[in-house]
Amino acid sequence: MAARCVLGSIWTSLSGVKSMASSSNMSVFQSITNYPQLSVFGIIQSRGIRQVVEKKEGKTTIIEGLTQDTLAGPQPPNPTAQCPIYQWNLQNKYNYTDVLLLSQFIRSDGGMLPRRVTGLCAQEHRKIAICVQMAHRAGLLPDHKPPLPEGHVPKKPKPQLNRYLTRWSIDSVKPIYRAGLKWCKNRISVGHPALRNNVQYGKKILYLKH
Amino acid sequence: MSSFTKSAQQWATFARSWYLIDARMQPPGKIATMCAIRLQGKHKPIYHALSDVGDHVVVMNSRHIAFSGNKWEQKMYSSHTQYPGGFKQVTATQLHSKDPKAIVKLAVYGMLPRNLSRRTMMQRLHLFPEDDLPEDILLNLTEELPQPREIPRRLNEYSQEEREAFPTLWTPLPQTFK
Numbered sequence: 001m002a003a004r005c006v007l008g009s010i011w012t013s014l015s016g017v018k019s020m021a022s023s024s025n026m027s028v029f030q031s032i033t034n035y036p037q038l039s040v041f042g043i044i045q046s047r048g049i050r051q052v053v054e055k056k057e058g059k060t061t062i063i064e065g066l067t068q069d070t071l072a073g074p075q076p077p078n079p080t081a082q083c084p085i086y087q088w089n090l091q092n093k094y095n096y097t098d099v100l101l102l103s104q105f106i107r108s109d110g111g112m113l114p115r116r117v118t119g120l121c122a123q124e125h126r127k128i129a130i131c132v133q134m135a136h137r138a139g140l141l142p143d144h145k146p147p148l149p150e151g152h153v154p155k156k157p158k159p160q161l162n163r164y165l166t167r168w169s170i171d172s173v174k175p176i177y178r179a180g181l182k183w184c185k186n187r188i189s190v191g192h193p194a195l196r197n198n199v200q201y202g203k204k205i206l207y208l209k210h
Numbered sequence: 211m212s213s214f215t216k217s218a219q220q221w222a223t224f225a226r227s228w229y230l231i232d233a234r235m236q237p238p239g240k241i242a243t244m245c246a247i248r249l250q251g252k253h254k255p256i257y258h259a260l261s262d263v264g265d266h267v268v269v270m271n272s273r274h275i276a277f278s279g280n281k282w283e284q285k286m287y288s289s290h291t292q293y294p295g296g297f298k299q300v301t302a303t304q305l306h307s308k309d310p311k312a313i314v315k316l317a318v319y320g321m322l323p324r325n326l327s328r329r330t331m332m333q334r335l336h337l338f339p340e341d342d343l344p345e346d347i348l349l350n351l352t353e354e355l356p357q358p359r360e361i362p363r364r365l366n367e368y369s370q371e372e373r374e375a376f377p378t379l380w381t382p383l384p385q386t387f388k
Contacts, residue, residue, distance in 0.1 A: 073377065073378065074377040076377075076379075084379040084380040085379070087379070088377070088379055090379075096362075097362035097363075099362075099363070099364065099365045099368070100365075100368060100372070100373060100376040101376070101379070103365055104378060104379055104380070117382060118380050119380050120380075138362070139364065140362060140363075140364050140365060141364070141365050142364055142365070142366060143365065143366055144365075159303060159306075159307055161276075161277075161282050161303065161306070162235050162274060162275065162276035162277075163276055163277055163278070163279075163280075163281075163282060164276055164278055164362070165278045165279055166278075166279060166280055167279060167280065168280050170280070170282075170283060173280040173283040173284055174283075174284075175283060175284055175285075175286050175299075175301050176284045176285070176286060177286060177299060179286065188279050188280065188281050188284050188285065189279055189280070190278045190279035191278075191279070210278065210279060210281070
């Protein structure tokens with residue numbers, strides 16, 4: 001949270017100076033990447049997030065990029081992995097109830113952030129998207145609803161039904177008219193098969209068909 | 211116990227208790243199994259099918275039950291009026307809007323043994339759509355049973371300290387903001 005605010009302020013200062021640099025024909029703005037921090041050897045002297053500082057000495061203007069120390073937040077136990085979920089060893093361990101985790105990958109109107117921004121790998125991005133969908137349908141993210149247009153009057157009052165582990169969207173599902181006998185029943189799907197490999201801490205196995 | 215009188219021990223063994231279950235955000239099937247066990251008396255070591263040892267069960271907030279999956283849209287409740295063309299099928303949503311007690315009632319009815327004591331056991335089941343219970347039932351209640359499903363917390367129910375204690379998994383790179 002705090003790290004993001006700091007980075008946001010750095011970005012505004014960088015963007016301000018970038019326009020000035022382009023106007024003064026000096027391409028000082030370098031590509032900035034996050035660097036791995038080895039706790040054994042300390043911070044490696046490599047590219048990091050820099051703050052651009054401008055100094056005027058008489059007729060010469062010096063625009064310098066000073067390396068900014070990254071904030072000492074909690075470090076992931078596996079920093080060499082590509083995906084943030086694998087960096088924190090959370091693969092197969094999260095569910096639709098882990099709202100604190102899921103809320104880091106969603107926008108304010110409830111949509112998912114793109115993969116190129118968050119840095120997730122394809123499979124984990126899909127799993128997180130599925131969990132976010134299930135959390136929305138369960139009503140666990142009440143403040144991340146899309147803004148309704150002004151003066152919007154709902155036609156019919158929707159029934160407020162509690163649900164959880166809903167795989168399909170509410171309007172898209174058709175009723176099961178002929179469910180069948182006990183030995184050949186047309187089962188109702190619960191949860192999602194993408195989360196089939198999740199760790200079960202009790203003796204119960206994960207049932208995807210009820 | 212040896213210190214109790216025989217009459218007190220007899221009363222303690224064979225008295226009919228009243229149990230309370232809160233069905234808010236709970237799956238109706240799990241609520242129904244708990245009710246059925248206690249209505250039959252199977253939770254007692256003195257159980258016998260002919261001995262009528264079942265207890266009373268009061269279920270409150272039956273309007274606020276939670277179905278997993280898409281059961282609100284997919285699950286059908288069927289009935290027949292015995293007239294030709296009288297086969298009626300209703301989704302769980304429609305049934306719940308007509309009668310908020312029906313889903314739990316039908317679930318418990320299907321879990322009880324198919325004999326003549328089923329009707330007497332259903333008479334001992336008391337369903338209430340909301341949590342306002344009448345006085346005489348409140349006076350009879352002895353124990354509240356724990357809820358079968360753990361209710362997950364919403365995002366706004368987490369305190370600011372808990373949200374800050376949770377580590378941020380990824381940091382945005384400055385160049386990706388466009």
